[in-house]
Amino acid sequence: MKQPALSIDDLREAVMRLPDDSLTATREAALASLDEQGLPSSQDEDWKYTDLSSAIDVSNRWLAQGAKTGSTETLRASIKSVTASIDANWLIIANGIVDLTCLGEPAEIEIKKFTDSAMPFVMDRPLADLNAALLHDGLRVQIHGATEKPLGVLVIDEASDGARVIQANVEIEVAPGCDAEIVEYQVSSGPADHYANSVIALQIDQAAQVSYVRIQDRRIGHIQTARLSVVLGADARLNMASYDLGGGLVRNDVDIDINEPGADAVFNGLFLAGDGQHIDNHTRVDHRVGPASSSQEYRGILNGRCRCVWNGKAIVHAGADGTDANQANHNLLLSDHAEIDAKPELEIYADDVKCSHGTTVGQLDETALFYLRSRGINKREATQILTHAFAADLVTRAPVPTAKDAITSLVEKRLGELIQEEVL
Amino acid sequence: MLEINNLRSRIGDTEILRGLSLSVNAGEVHAIMGPNGSGKSTLAQVIAGHEDYVVTGGEVTFNGSNLLDLEPEERAREGIFLGFQYPVEIPGVNNAYLLKAAVNAKRKHQGLGEVDAFEFLKIAREKMALLGMDPKFLNRGVNEGFSGGEKKRNEILQMAMLEPTLAILDETDSGLDIDALKAVAEGVNTLRAPDRAIVLVTHYQRLLDYIEPDFVHVLSEGQIILSGDKSLALELEEKGYDWVREAANA
Numbered sequence: 001m002k003q004p005a006l007s008i009d010d011l012r013e014a015v016m017r018l019p020d021d022s023l024t025a026t027r028e029a030a031l032a033s034l035d036e037q038g039l040p041s042s043q044d045e046d047w048k049y050t051d052l053s054s055a056i057d058v059s060n061r062w063l064a065q066g067a068k069t070g071s072t073e074t075l076r077a078s079i080k081s082v083t084a085s086i087d088a089n090w091l092i093i094a095n096g097i098v099d100l101t102c103l104g105e106p107a108e109i110e111i112k113k114f115t116d117s118a119m120p121f122v123m124d125r126p127l128a129d130l131n132a133a134l135l136h137d138g139l140r141v142q143i144h145g146a147t148e149k150p151l152g153v154l155v156i157d158e159a160s161d162g163a164r165v166i167q168a169n170v171e172i173e174v175a176p177g178c179d180a181e182i183v184e185y186q187v188s189s190g191p192a193d194h195y196a197n198s199v200i201a202l203q204i205d206q207a208a209q210v211s212y213v214r215i216q217d218r219r220i221g222h223i224q225t226a227r228l229s230v231v232l233g234a235d236a237r238l239n240m241a242s243y244d245l246g247g248g249l250v251r252n253d254v255d256i257d258i259n260e261p262g263a264d265a266v267f268n269g270l271f272l273a274g275d276g277q278h279i280d281n282h283t284r285v286d287h288r289v290g291p292a293s294s295s296q297e298y299r300g301i302l303n304g305r306c307r308c309v310w311n312g313k314a315i316v317h318a319g320a321d322g323t324d325a326n327q328a329n330h331n332l333l334l335s336d337h338a339e340i341d342a343k344p345e346l347e348i349y350a351d352d353v354k355c356s357h358g359t360t361v362g363q364l365d366e367t368a369l370f371y372l373r374s375r376g377i378n379k380r381e382a383t384q385i386l387t388h389a390f391a392a393d394l395v396t397r398a399p400v401p402t403a404k405d406a407i408t409s410l411v412e413k414r415l416g417e418l419i420q421e422e423v424l
Numbered sequence: 425m426l427e428i429n430n431l432r433s434r435i436g437d438t439e440i441l442r443g444l445s446l447s448v449n450a451g452e453v454h455a456i457m458g459p460n461g462s463g464k465s466t467l468a469q470v471i472a473g474h475e476d477y478v479v480t481g482g483e484v485t486f487n488g489s490n491l492l493d494l495e496p497e498e499r500a501r502e503g504i505f506l507g508f509q510y511p512v513e514i515p516g517v518n519n520a521y522l523l524k525a526a527v528n529a530k531r532k533h534q535g536l537g538e539v540d541a542f543e544f545l546k547i548a549r550e551k552m553a554l555l556g557m558d559p560k561f562l563n564r565g566v567n568e569g570f571s572g573g574e575k576k577r578n579e580i581l582q583m584a585m586l587e588p589t590l591a592i593l594d595e596t597d598s599g600l601d602i603d604a605l606k607a608v609a610e611g612v613n614t615l616r617a618p619d620r621a622i623v624l625v626t627h628y629q630r631l632l633d634y635i636e637p638d639f640v641h642v643l644s645e646g647q648i649i650l651s652g653d654k655s656l657a658l659e660l661e662e663k664g665y666d667w668v669r670e671a672a673n674a
Binding site: 374376381 | 582
C-alpha cells in the first residue's frame, strides 16, 4: 500500500494561522524544506520497518479539521499525577503549549521561549521540519549549576475528539563542568487519534555530566515520533536510560555526536510491547574523534501481536582512534505473533578502535521456568518472575535516583498487563 | 507414600524408563544407584513433573492420588521436592524472594496465611548457619555466580525451608568437597522424620557414609534390577555395576 502524502496546502494554511512572531521565518523555511523532501517512507533505508502512514493520516485529518490546539485545562489532573510521581523542576508542554507553572524557581536553570529569541533550527530532517513548521513555542534551557532536583520535561497530551497533532521542541545546554539530571516524560490519554512529534537537543559542554531518563507512556494507539540529539563536549559524560511502555506507533531516534575527545556516552533502553504496538528505536552514535567511548544496551519484551525494531548504528570516523564502542540488544519474545527486527550496524574508518555488538532473540528459559515451578510457583507467576528479572536489570540501572520508584512501578504495571494479554 | 508401578517414560524418541517399580514409605531413606545413563535422573525429573519426559505407561501415586495428573507446581505444594543435579542460575531473581515465594505458595495451598517476613528471615538465617552458608547469599540472584558447592547448599536450604514430605535429591553429592558434603548431609539428616521420606539419587557410595539409607536400589536400563540394604552400596563400590547386571541376567 502506498503511503499517503501529507496535505501540504492544508499545512501551509495552518502555518499561516500561527501568530506572526520571531518564529515565522523559521516556520516558513521549514515548510518549504518539507514540501521539497516529503516525509520519509519505507523506501528510505532508515524507515524500512516503520510506516508513517497512520501519522500522516492523523495529521491530514487534523489539518482538515482546522489544526486546533486543545485546551490544557482538562490536563490538570494528569499533570499533577505525573509531577507528584517524580520530584523535579517541571517544564511542561501540554497539548503542545508551553506551561512553566510547575518549574519552581531553580536559580541554576535559565529558560527562554523560542519566541523571545529566535532559534536557529537544524532542518536536515523531514520530521524536524514538520516540528519547526507547526511549532507554537519551544524552550531553550540552560543549566548553569547543580540543582537540587532534576529538570523534568513533560510532554503531556489529551486527544478527546477528532484527530490531534502536537509538536514539542526543547533545547538544553548543560554548562561546562556541571552535573545535571534530566527526566523526559511523554504521556498521552484520550480516545481520539493523536500524533506527537518531538525534538529535543541536548548539548553537554566540556567536562559536564548528564544523567537522563526518558519515559514514554503514551496511550496504546497513539503515535509518537521523537528525536533526541546529544552533542558531547570534551570529557563530557552522558548516562541515559529510556523506557518505552506505551504508544501504538512509536519511533525514537537517538543521535549521539562525539565531537571532542574524552567523552563517554552510555545509553540504554527497555521497550515493552503488546497487542497493537509498534516500537522502533533507532540509535546512532558518531565517533568523530578519539579517545572516547559509547555503550548501549537495549532490551525488549514482546507479547501478543506486536512488532519492535532496534537499529543501533555506530560510526567511527577516520581519525577517531582510541574509540571504544559497544552495543547490545536482547529481546524476549513471549508470543509467536511478536516480531523483532534487530539490526546492529558498525561502520569503522579508524584503525585503533575497540567495537563490539551482539543481539539475542529468545523465549523464556524453559529450565528456569521448570525450576521455579518445581518450587511450587505456578506457571503464570514463574513467567512473571522471569520476565520481571529480564527487565529489572535496566530498571536498576536508571540513572536518576529520584525517578527510580516511578519507573519501577510503571514497568511493573505494564509488565503485569503484558503477561495478562495472552494465555501462557 | 510413593508407589511407582511399571513406569515407562521417554524423552524424544528414546525410551529411558522401561517398567520401573518402587515403593517408598514414610520415614524411609532410599538410595538409587546405577551407572550413567541408567535412568536415575529421568526418574527424579518424572516424579517432579518435567514436561520433556513423556510418561508412556505405568502409574505413580503419591499419598494415594495419581501424581501424573498434577502440574509440577502442584506436586511441589503437595510436598514433593526435587534437589537439582544442576541448579539453575536465575540472574535478577533474588534468592530470598524465591524462597519466600516458594514457602508462601505451599502455605497458601495448605490454607495458611503468608509467612511473617521477620520470622521468615530468622528461620532462613538459622538454616543457613546450619549449612555453613553466608547470609549474604539471601540477597544474591538465585544461584547466580555460585560455586558448585554453593549451589548444592542452596538446594538443601530450599528443601529445609519447604520441609517436603518427599525429598528427591539428584546427585546432590556431585562436585562437593568433603566439608560441603558433610554440611549437605547434615542438612538432609536434620530433615529425617517418621512422616517424611528421602530418595537419594547418586552415582557413588560416598554420600551414603554420611546419610545412611534404609534401602539401596540398583537401576539399570530403566529398571530396578536389585534392591537391598546399605551393605549393597558397599558391595557395589567394591565390585562395580557389571557384577549386578550379570547377577540379574543370570
